[in-house]
Amino acid sequence: xxxxxxxxxxxxxxxxxxxxxxxxxxxxxxxxxxxxxxxxxxxxxxxxxxxxxxxxxxxxxxxxxxxxxxxxxxxxxxxxxxxxxxxxxxxxxxxxxxxxxxxxxxxxxxxxxxxxxxxxxxxxxxxxxxxxxxxxxxxxxxxxxxxxxxxxxxxxxxxxxxxxxxxxxxxxxxxxxxxxxxxxxxxxxxxxxxxxxxxxxxxxxxxxxxxxxxxxxxxxxxxxxxxxx
Amino acid sequence: xxxxxxxxxxxxxxxxxxxxxxxxxxxxxxxxxxxxxxxxxxxxxxxxxxxxxxxxxxxxxxxxxxxxxxxxxxxxxxxxxxxxxxxxxxxxxxxxxxxxxxxxxxxxxxxxxxxxxxxxxxxxxxxxxxxxxxxxxxxxxxxxxxxxxxxxxxxxxxxxxxxxxxxxxxxxxxxxxxxxxxxxxxxxxxxxxxxxxxxxxxxxxxxxxxxxxxxxxxxxxxxxx
Numbered sequence: 299x300x301x302x303x304x305x306x307x308x309x310x311x312x313x314x315x316x317x318x319x320x321x322x323x324x325x326x327x328x329x330x331x332x333x334x335x336x337x338x339x340x341x342x343x344x345x346x347x348x349x350x351x352x353x354x355x356x357x358x359x360x361x362x363x364x365x366x367x368x369x370x371x372x373x374x375x376x377x378x379x380x381x382x383x384x385x386x387x388x389x390x391x392x393x394x395x396x397x398x399x400x401x402x403x404x405x406x407x408x409x410x411x412x413x414x415x416x417x418x419x420x421x422x423x424x425x426x427x428x429x430x431x432x433x434x435x436x437x438x439x440x441x442x443x444x445x446x447x448x449x450x451x452x453x454x455x456x457x458x459x460x461x462x463x464x465x466x467x468x469x470x471x472x473x474x475x476x477x478x479x480x481x482x483x484x485x486x487x488x489x490x491x492x493x494x495x496x497x498x499x500x501x502x503x504x505x506x507x508x509x510x511x512x513x514x515x516x517x518x519x520x521x522x523x524x525x526x527x
Numbered sequence: 528x529x530x531x532x533x534x535x536x537x538x539x540x541x542x543x544x545x546x547x548x549x550x551x552x553x554x555x556x557x558x559x560x561x562x563x564x565x566x567x568x569x570x571x572x573x574x575x576x577x578x579x580x581x582x583x584x585x586x587x588x589x590x591x592x593x594x595x596x597x598x599x600x601x602x603x604x605x606x607x608x609x610x611x612x613x614x615x616x617x618x619x620x621x622x623x624x625x626x627x628x629x630x631x632x633x634x635x636x637x638x639x640x641x642x643x644x645x646x647x648x649x650x651x652x653x654x655x656x657x658x659x660x661x662x663x664x665x666x667x668x669x670x671x672x673x674x675x676x677x678x679x680x681x682x683x684x685x686x687x688x689x690x691x692x693x694x695x696x697x698x699x700x701x702x703x704x705x706x707x708x709x710x711x712x713x714x715x716x717x718x719x720x721x722x723x724x725x726x727x728x729x730x731x732x733x734x735x736x737x738x739x740x741x742x743x744x745x746x747x748x749x750x751x752x
Contacts, residue, residue, distance in 0.1 A: 366748050414702075421699035428695060432686035442682045445745045446696060449675065452741055453700045456734055460703035463726060 306505060313502040316495035320346075328488040340398040342488055346496035347390040348416070353500060354384030355423065359451035362444035374440040377447055378430060379507040381423050383500060388420045411462040418457050422450040533618045537626035542633075544603070551599045551634050555592040559642040562588045563649060581650060582712035586705050588642065589665075590672060590698070593635050597676040598693050600631055601684035610684075614750065624677060624746040628739070631673040632666075639665055652716065660721045661712065667731035668708030672701050674735060678742040681749045707731045 324342035331338035361377035364370065395413065396406035407413065426446055433439035481489070545551055566584050570577040604610040613623055643665075647654070676697050683692040711727040721728070 366745075418699050418702050425695045425699060429682070429686065429692060432688065432692055434687065438685055441748050441751065442685055445678070445748050446682060448745060449678070449700060449738070449741060452737060453703070456703045456730075456737065460706050460730055463730070 306502075306509070309498075309502050309505065313495070313498040316498045320492045320495035323488040323491045328485050329482055331485075334402055337398055337401050340394050342492040343496075344391060344394040344398065345489060346492045347387045347394065349493055350496045350500040351384045351387035351391060351416075351419070353497065354380045354387060354504075355419065355451055355454070357504075358384065358423075358426070358447045362447035365440065365444045366448075371440070374444065375508050375511045376504075377444065378427075379504055379511060381426050381447065383503050383507060385420065385423045385427065386503075387496075387500070388416055388423070391416055392420060409461075411458060414461045415454070415458045419454060422453065426450060530619075530622060533616075534622050534626045534629070537613075537623060538630055541600075541626070541630040545634070550603070551596045552637060554599070555596045555634065555638045556641060558595055559588050559592045559638060560645065562591065563642070563646055567649060577650065578652075578716070579713070581652065582709045582716060585643075585646065585712060586668070586709040588646075589635070589639060589669065590701065590705060592638055592642075593631075593669070593672055593676060594694050594697060596634050596638070597631060597673070597680040597697070598683070598690055600627060600677065601680045602689060605684050620747040620750040621743050623750065624743055627677045627681075628670075628673050628742075631677050632669055635669045635673060636666065639669065656718065657715055657720060660724070661715050663721070663728070664708055664711045664715065664724075664731070667728065667735060668704055671704035671708075671731060671734045671738065672697075674738040674742055675700050678746060678749060681746070703730065703734050707734070 320342070324339050328339065328342065330336055357380040358377045361373045361380065365373040365377060395416070399408075400406050426443055429446055430439050430443045433442060562584075566588075570580055570584075601610070604613065614620075616623070646652070676693075679693055679696045679700075683689040683696060686692045707727045707730045711724040711731070714724045714727075
């Protein structure tokens with residue numbers, strides 16, 4: 299117990315430093331974009347948040363599959379905690395996007411493929427969290443929300459494809475090659491530093507949140523023992 | 528062969544129940560007609576703008592009415608204890624899913640078959656369209672919606688407020704179906720041939736296939752008691 303606590307403190311310290319480094323890179327190191335100006339710097343928080351959210355939802359899906367196979371309570375806890383943090387990050391994506399879009403596109407919101415997909419994702423995982431609270435039996439809640447978690451994740455690429463065919467305005471990925479892509483190397487470094495920092499932050503939050511859930515379960519167990527005894 | 532007769536037995540049970548109380552069909556049908564009337568107040572029939580919104584209205588109507596029917600699909604089983612009977616059935620639980628999907632598709636298509644002509648007359652739509660293509664889109668869209676809807680109906684039947692939970696679970700996940708189906712319906716109503724909407728048709732088939740298989744595999748976990 300003590301060992302894991304000190305490990306956690308190290309992890310919290312590390313992710314704190316990483317976020318500070320990310321701030322330094324995003325605001326001081328990265329050059330200002332020519333046409334968009336300083337507002338482009340939102341990019342360094344927007345993209346890493348989106349990455350962390352997708353990572354979280356991927357973990358929800360994988361943990362749900364493992365839970366259905368072997369019924370491990372740990373996997374169930376991991377799935378719920380990842381879903382909560384994923385919703386947090388996708389909310390950040392949905393808030394930072396419009397802030398950038400208003401000066402650059404002239405509108406806060408368009409029903410573009412990536413925007414709509416993020417919004418639908420947000421709705422799916424809010425539904426996932428609601429579902430858990432709606433089922434009285436804990437075992438049943440775990441099983442049914444695992445099924446929903448898998449179906450929800452399977453839906454992500456299909457939602458994306460369908461809306462992409464419909465219409466798209468979102469900038470194409472700027473760092474994965476293809477024509478018209480390309481970032482200043484300093485911007486690219488900044489982006490990777492930020493993605494690294496956000497991933498570390500995500501992992502720390504996930505470990506903290508699962509720890510709290512375990513503590514809650516232990517507390518409930520002790521309470522029930524106390525009342526019975 | 529045995530599998531088929533097992534599936535058929537559950538389908539027969541659901542159809543018999545429906546034949547006796549007519550809850551699902553009547554509620555879906557009355558609801559659809561009310562929606563048509565309300566939309567009639569919102570949009571001016573015959574207006575060129577209305578023509579553009581009709582496919583969307585049609586699919587909103589289908590998924591809302593479908594949601595009502597799907598909610599009854601398991602709600603009824605729970606109220607009357609039929610769910611215990613189904614669990615005790617000596618058959619693979621996934622076949623219950625197949626049977627339920629078929630029944631739900633059948634109910635939804637039946638309601639569509641009655642509502643669509645009324646819709647046609649009330650909104651003064653052109654009769655000169657590719658009818659088989661429209662049927663295909665209706666069938667594929669309904670199948671996709673029922674594929675996820677059936678498993679979510681079973682999930683939400685376990686929740687404290689299942690009437691609220693079903694649409695919250697179902698509507699975000701069925702976004703691709705509604706989008707693909709309403710876009711291809713719009714194209715068909717505008718006189719396009721099947722070839723012009725092949726992209727959307729493929730998308731619908733893809734969605735149907737992915738979720739029929741996934742839900743078939745996952746269903747046994749929903750049905751454990």
